[in-house]
Every structure is written in structure tokens, then in C-alpha cells.
Amino acid sequence: xxxxxxxxxxxxxxxxxxxxxxxxxxxxxxxxxxxxxxxxxxxxxxxxxxxxxxxxxxxxxxxxxxxxxxxxxxxxxxxxxxxxxxxxxxxxxxxxxxxxxxxxxxxxxxxxxxxxxxxxxxxxxxxxxxxxxxxxxxxxxxxxxxxxxxxxxxxxxxxxxxxxxxxxxxxxxxxxxxxxxxxxxxxxxxxxxxxxxxxxxxxxxxxxxxxxxxxxxxxxxxxxxxxxxxxxxxxxxxxxxxxxxxxxxxxxxxxxxxxxxxxxxxxxxxxxxxxxxxxxxxxxxxxxxxxxxxxxxxxxxxxxxxxxxxxxxxxxxxxxxxxxxxxxx
Amino acid sequence: xxxxxxxxxxxxxxxxxxxxxxxxxxxxxxxxxxxxxxxxxxxxxxxxxxxxxxxxxxxxxxxxxxxxxxxxxxxxxxxxxxxxxxxxxxxxxxxxxxxxxxxxxxxxxxxxxxxxxxxxxxxxxxxxxxxxxxxxxxxxxxxxxxxxxxxxxxxxxxxxxxxxxxxxxxxxxxxxxxxxxxxxxxxxxxxxxxxxxxxxxxxxxxxxxxxxxxxxxxxxxxxxxxxxxxxxxxxxxxxxxxxxxxxxxx
Numbered sequence: 174x175x176x177x178x179x180x181x182x183x184x185x186x187x188x189x190x191x192x193x194x195x196x197x198x199x200x201x202x203x204x205x206x207x208x209x210x211x212x213x214x215x216x217x218x219x220x221x222x223x224x225x226x227x228x229x230x231x232x233x234x235x236x237x238x239x240x241x242x243x244x245x246x247x248x249x250x251x252x253x254x255x256x257x258x259x260x261x262x263x264x265x266x267x268x269x270x271x272x273x274x275x276x277x278x279x280x281x282x283x284x285x286x287x288x289x290x291x292x293x294x295x296x297x298x299x300x301x302x303x304x305x306x307x308x309x310x311x312x313x314x315x316x317x318x319x320x321x322x323x324x325x326x327x328x329x330x331x332x333x334x335x336x337x338x339x340x341x342x343x344x345x346x347x348x349x350x351x352x353x354x355x356x357x358x359x360x361x362x363x364x365x366x367x368x369x370x371x372x373x374x375x376x377x378x379x380x381x382x383x384x385x386x387x388x389x390x391x392x393x394x395x396x397x398x399x400x401x402x403x404x405x406x407x408x409x410x411x412x413x414x415x416x417x418x419x420x421x422x423x424x425x426x427x428x429x430x431x432x433x434x435x436x437x438x439x440x441x442x443x444x445x446x447x448x449x450x451x452x453x454x455x456x457x458x459x460x461x462x463x464x465x466x467x468x469x470x471x472x473x474x475x476x477x478x479x480x481x482x483x484x485x486x487x488x489x490x491x492x493x494x495x496x497x498x499x500x501x502x
Numbered sequence: 503x504x505x506x507x508x509x510x511x512x513x514x515x516x517x518x519x520x521x522x523x524x525x526x527x528x529x530x531x532x533x534x535x536x537x538x539x540x541x542x543x544x545x546x547x548x549x550x551x552x553x554x555x556x557x558x559x560x561x562x563x564x565x566x567x568x569x570x571x572x573x574x575x576x577x578x579x580x581x582x583x584x585x586x587x588x589x590x591x592x593x594x595x596x597x598x599x600x601x602x603x604x605x606x607x608x609x610x611x612x613x614x615x616x617x618x619x620x621x622x623x624x625x626x627x628x629x630x631x632x633x634x635x636x637x638x639x640x641x642x643x644x645x646x647x648x649x650x651x652x653x654x655x656x657x658x659x660x661x662x663x664x665x666x667x668x669x670x671x672x673x674x675x676x677x678x679x680x681x682x683x684x685x686x687x688x689x690x691x692x693x694x695x696x697x698x699x700x701x702x703x704x705x706x707x708x709x710x711x712x713x714x715x716x717x718x719x720x721x722x723x724x725x726x727x728x729x730x731x732x733x734x735x736x737x738x739x740x741x742x743x744x745x746x747x748x749x750x751x752x
Contacts, residue, residue, distance in 0.1 A: 240529040247525050248736075251744035251752035252568040253552045257545055260525050264541035271534045309743045309752075367750050475529070483532025485656065486592055489649025490533075 193218045205406055210336035213279040213499070224407050225335050226280045227296075233273035234291045234298035238472050239319075240266045242302055246312040258355050262316065265348045272344065275500040276337040283497065292477055294464060301384040303466030310363055310370075310377035317356025318381065318423065322388045324349045325419045334406035357426075364430040371431075378427070379435045386453040389416040395455070413447065420448045505677035506618060507562050508580065509687060512675065512725055513609070514554035515581035518571050519733070520602060521547030522740060526589050536592075539638055543599065546631045553624055561620065572741040573748055576734045582724040584667035586733040593656040594664065596646070600639035601661075601668040601701065607632045608696040617685040640704050647708025658710050665713050669694075669720035 197216050204211065211217055244263045250256040274284045290296035301319055306312050324346060331342035363374040390412040402408040421441065427434060438451045461469070503511075524544035531537030555567035564570060584602060589595045610632060613625035646653040672690040681687040698715075705712050723729070744752060 237529065237534070244529045247528055248522060248739050249742045252572065253548065255752055257548050257552075260528065260541055260545050260548070263528050264538055264545070267529065267531075267534055267537045267541070271538070274534070362751055366752075367747060369747065370750060479530045479532070482530075482591060483536075485650070485652050486532035486536070486646065489646050489653035 202404070205334045205404075209334075210339060211334050212336045218405075220401075221405055221407065222280050224402060225338065226277055226282050228407065229273055229277040229280075229338050230282065230287045230290070231297055231299075233270045233277060233287065234296060235302065236266045236270035236273060238291075238298045238476065239302045239315075240270075241472055241475055242304075242306040242468075243312050243315055246306065246309060249309065250312075251309065255359065259312070259316075262352050262355060265352065269341075269345045269348070272341040273338075276335075276341045278500050279337045281499070288476075288480060292473060292480060294473070297462065299388070300458065300462050300466070301388055302472060303461050303469045304381070304384050305468055307380075308373055308377055310360075310373040311380065313356060313359035313363065313374070314377045314381045315356070316352055317360050318385055318427075319388070320349055320352045320356055321423055322385065322419050324353060325415050325422075326389070329409045329415065332406070333409055361430065364432060375432055378432050382435050383453045383457075386416070386450055387455075387458045389413075389419070391455050391458065417447050420450075421446065424448075505675075505680045505684070506621070506686060507558060507564075508675050508677050509681060510554050510558055510562075510621065512580035512582075514551045514558065514570075515579045516585050516602075516606075516671075517547045517554065518551035519579070519581045519736065520585040520598075521545070521551060522736060523585065523587075523589055524595070524599070527595065532592050536642075540595075540599075543603075543635050543638065546635065550628050550631075553628075557620055557624070568744065569748065572744045574737075576729050576737055577727040579727065579729065579733060579737075580725050581729075581733075582667075582671045582673065583721045583730050584664070584670055584724075586724075586730055586736060587667065588732055591656070591660075593646075593660040596639065596642055597657060597660040597664050598668075599635070600643050600704075601664060602671065603632055603635040603639055604700045604704075605668075605671045605693065605697045607636050608700060609693055612688050612693060612696070616687060621686070636700075643704060643710070644708045647705075647710050654709060657708070661705075661710055662713050665715060665718050666721045669715060669718060670722055670724060672697075673720065673722040673725040675725055 198218060201211070201216060201218065201221075211221075240263050243259065243266075247256065247259050247263060250259045274287060277287060278284060287296065291298065301315075306315065327342045327346050327349065331339050331346060333339055333342075360374060363370045365371075393411045393413040399408070420439075424434065424439070424441075436451045438449065441448050460466070521544045524540050524547065527537060527540040527544075529537065531540055551571065552567050555564070555570045558564040558570065559566050565573075584598065587594075587598070607629065610625040610629040614622055614629055616622040616625065643657065647657050648654070672694040674690045675681075678689055682689045698712075702712060
């Protein structure tokens with residue numbers, strides 16, 4: 174999964190102090206223009222480093238928090254096939270977090286500090302995981318449609334400029350494409366199953382449609398973008414571009430299964446390729462991102478339990494003589 | 503019930519229930535790497551259970567693996583009580599992984615010479631996977647046993663507290679003599695001796711003390727269908743979705 178999607182753009186709006194060495198900056202931008210990757214030991218502007226840490230860190234948090242709503246269905250998954258597949262799938266997500274924390278660490282922020290910022294609320298994660306998964310079908314919707322949204326975002330970002338992040342994303346996308354197949358298979362089974370199963374999956378789609386529309390963030394007309402971050406290939410596509418690409422691919426697939434999308438106003442302008450949809454309540458989106466969603470407290474409480482209860486283990490692994498080593502990525 | 507069915511059923515139930523418990527660590531592990539490890543071990547256990555239930559289904563006229571695993575009542579399960587206990591803190595789960603997997607490794611090693619060919623072939627394969635579970639447990643037990651005072655004391659307490667449950671793994675079945683006589687399985691007493699031989703040097707390296715097991719009353723009952731109060735809620739949860747319609751395809 175899971176990460177990517179829209180997280181928080183506040184910092185992007187702040188201009189840089191413009192104190193970078195102009196010669197180094199020009200060389201840096203020329204390399205990016207030429208399609209080269211920036212590596213951990215290369216010179217980079219302070220703002221580039223800061224924005225990448227923020228973005229990769231929040232992506233990593235989205236993976237470990239995102240493992241929770243689906244993880245609760247491992248113990249209830251119906252049958253060996255589903256149980257084993259879901260275990261492996263959620264395990265992949267934890268593995269993605271590990272890869273991404275390592276990629277962020279190459280920029281100089283230790284994993285522990287990132288986790289602390291997650292727990293304190295300073296650092297965010299993808300908003301969709303603040304919604305509940307009350308049925309098996311909700312878990313399947315995440316596996317299919319949320320992972321699908323993440324893939325759209327991650328494939329685009331894997332073409333970015335920072336080498337370790339791009340390489341991590343390439344590996345992640347490879348695994349995500351299997352998740353997508355799994356999720357689709359689970360949904361097909363329900364959508365072509367008994368009347369009760371069809372009802373279950375339709376209800377789950379109705380619960381998840383709004384978070385799905387929210388996934389890529391507010392419309393471009395209300396969202397301020399930094400031209401510089403686009404130029405530096407930190408941000409690779411606008412929220413609307415990604416959402417349009419997603420809807421064009423997945424709306425037909427959802428309808429093909431006989432499921433009804435709960436938005437009568439959803440339609441595509443074939444000439445421009447852009448979609449219109451009912452107001453998905455962007456006020457709610459901002460309320461949830463700022464901590465007031467149905468599951469924000471629960472998600473962070475579970476993560477805090479894991480951190481608190483694992484502390485003695487991590488302490489026992491440390492030796493005073495050990496030096497901090499930035500991971501290879 | 504016959505001797506071979508009883509043997510395979512208790513092994514399958516052990517694998518299913520410990521796999522389910524270990525999977526409960528997903529998202530909660532003390533480090534991300536350990537989260538991933540417990541999940542891998544859990545996935546292997548589920549795979550072992552599936553293969554064992556498949557033998558029961560194909561060779562012994564039992565229901566299909568999904569129905570065997572997800573729809574039976576607690577009293578029909580033959581797992582030991584140790585595997586059904588909640589995950590508790592990481593010290594309990596790690597010590598359980600250590601004690602249980604050393605028993606498993608030795609069990610499958612013994613069964614790879616069984617006169618039952620299908621069980622022997624499967625055991626040979628499973629043994630190769632459990633080898634890594636044992637390596638995982640040994641590494642962590644040695645590391646944490648020699649870590650801080652807290653980590654040492656936690657492991658020692660978990661070890662001491664767990665020993666009655668761990669000895670319950672070796673509860674004999676009603677068919678014990680027949681299994682030995684027919685060279686299907688050398689028996690639980692022989693397994694327990696091998697197990698002690700495996701865990702003792704690791705515990706020494708970890709600086710942990712094995713309690714005097716001659717004074718401990720083992721937690722028996724599981725192999726006869728007598729379980730703790732923890733098994734039924736686990737099974738209810740596991741079958742929650744499937745049992746809304748066991749005839750449907752999920």
C-alpha cells in the first residue's frame with residue numbers, strides 16, 4: 174500500500190531562505206534536468222532535503238499505520254487461502270515501512286526520531302487510515318482500491334529525483350501490483366457471490382468512496398503547489414492529475430462488477446479526461462487530517478502500545494560502543 | 503479416531519493455533535524487523551497446518567482443510583494448551599516460540615523417518631522450514647538473555663512461568679504405544695528428551711536457568727480436547743466471517 178496520497182502540504186507553501194550557493198544550486202538543478210538521480214552524499218539544497226524527509230517519512234508512517242485496519246482482519250479472514258494471503262500482504266506493508274524509513278534515514282533523520290514525531294502528532298500519515306474497517310469487505314476494498322490509488326501515486330513518484338526513494342518505490346510498486354490482484358480477487362468473489370456477500374461489498378464501497386476521493390488531496394484550484402518542488406522532481410504530479418488517472422482506470426472496473434458507486438454526479442469529460450464528482454466534504458478531510466477522525470486516536474494508541482511495549486527489547490539491542498550508521502539504500 | 507489420524511490432527515491443530523497467535527504480532531512487534539519475522543513464521547505454520555489437514559482430508563475421509571480449521575468446536579481440537587495462550591508481552595511470545603519450535607523441529611526430524619511415507623516426506627520438508635524458526639528464536643534468546651538486566655529478567659520469568667505449559671506439549675495420546683510399535687513415531691517421552699538436549703545449551707549461552715522440570719506439573723489436557731478458556735474466543739474470531747456462510751466461496 175499504502176502511502177503516498179495526499180498528506181500535508183503546509184510546509185511547501187513556505188519560501189526557502191534563498192541562501193544556497195548559486196553555483197551549487199545551478200549544478201544541482203542541471204543534474205535533475207538531465208534526468209540524473211541525486212544520491213545521499215551529493216550536495217542538495219536544505220529545502221530539498223527537508224521536503225524529502227517529510228514526504229518519505231509520512232509515506233513510511235502510512236505503511237505502518239495502514240497495516241492496522243487490515244491487520245485486524247488477519248485473525249478473521251475466511252479460510253486458509255485468504256488468511257495466508259492477507260498475512261503476507263500486511264507483512265509486505267511493514268516491509269515497505271522498513272524500506273522507506275531507511276531511505277529517509279539516508280537524509281539524516283534517524284528512524285526513532287521519525288516514530289517519535291508520528292506519536293506526537295508532528296508528522297502525519299495518509300488520511301484514509303483514520304477510517305474504520307467494520308467488515309471483511311472493507312478490508313478487501315482497502316486491498317484493492319486503496320492499494321490501487323497508492324500505486325498511481327507511487328509509480329509517478331518513482332520517476333522523481335532522489336535515488337534511494339525512487340529505488341524503494343520501484344520495489345514497493347512491484348509488490349503492490351500483487352496486492353492489487355489479491356484485492357481484486359477478493360472483491361470479485363464477494364461481488365459475484367451470495368446476495369449477502371454482494372450486499373456486504375456494496376456497503377463497504379459506499380463507506381470507502383469518500384475517503385477514496387479524498388486520497389489524492391484537495392482539488393488543484395484550492396491546493397497551493399510549489400513550482401520549485403515540481404522543478405526539483407520532489408512532487409511529480411498534481412492531486413487532480415493523479416485522481417483523474419485513478420478514476421479513469423478504476424471506475425470502469427468497479428462498474429464491471431455490478432457495484433454501484435454512491436455518487437450520481439460522478440462523470441468524465443471525455444474531451445479533457447477530467448472527472449467531476451459531488452462535493453466529498455473537504456472540511457471533513459481537513460478535520461480528519463488534523464486529528465479529529467473516527468479512528469485517529471485508536472491508530473496512534475495502538476502504535477504507541479507497540480513502541481512502549483517494545484522499548485525494553487530495543488534497549489537490550491543497544492551497545493554503548495555502537496555508532497549510528499546511516500543505512501544503505 | 504485412529505493412531506495416525508490422532509497424531510496428524512494434534513500436529514495440525516498446534517500449527518494452526520500457534521500460527522494464528524504469532525500473526526497477532528502483525529503491526530505490534532518491538533521492531534519492524536521482528537514484526538516481519540513473526541509474520542513469516544506465522545505464515546509457515548499456517549502452511550504446515552494446511553498440508554497436514556490436507557492429508558487428513560485426502561487419506562482419512564475428513565472434511566476439507568477450511569472446514570476442519572474454521573468450523574470445529576474447541577473440544578474437538580487436539581492442540582496443546584501452550585499454543586492457545588494469548589500472545590502476552592513479547593518475552594512470553596519469544597520464549598514460547600523458542601520452546602515450542604525446538605519441540606517442533608525435533609518432532610518433524612523424528613517423523614522424517616516415520617514408517618508412514620506421506621508423513622515422512624512432509625516432515626522432511628517442514629523440518630527445513632522450522633530450522634529457520636529455531637535459528638530466529640535462538641538468536642533472540644541469546645541476545646536478550648545477555649542484553650540488559652531487564653531483558654534477562656523478563657526472559658527468565660517468562661521461561662519459568664511457561665514451563666508447565668511447555669511440558670504440556672509432550673502429553674501422550676491414547677495411541678502412544680501403537681505409534682511406537684508401528685514405527686510411526688518414537689513417542690512423546692523420546693521427543694521430550696531430545697527437546698531438553700536442544701534447548702539446554704542455548705539457555706546456557708543466554709545465561710538463563712532451566713527450572714527443575716521434575717518438580718513441575720505439566721499442563722495436560724489439550725490432547726484430549728480439554729482446553730483453557732482462551733481457545734474458544736480464538737476460534738470464534740477465526741471463524742467469524744467464514745461461519746456466516748460456510749458453504750459460500752470467499
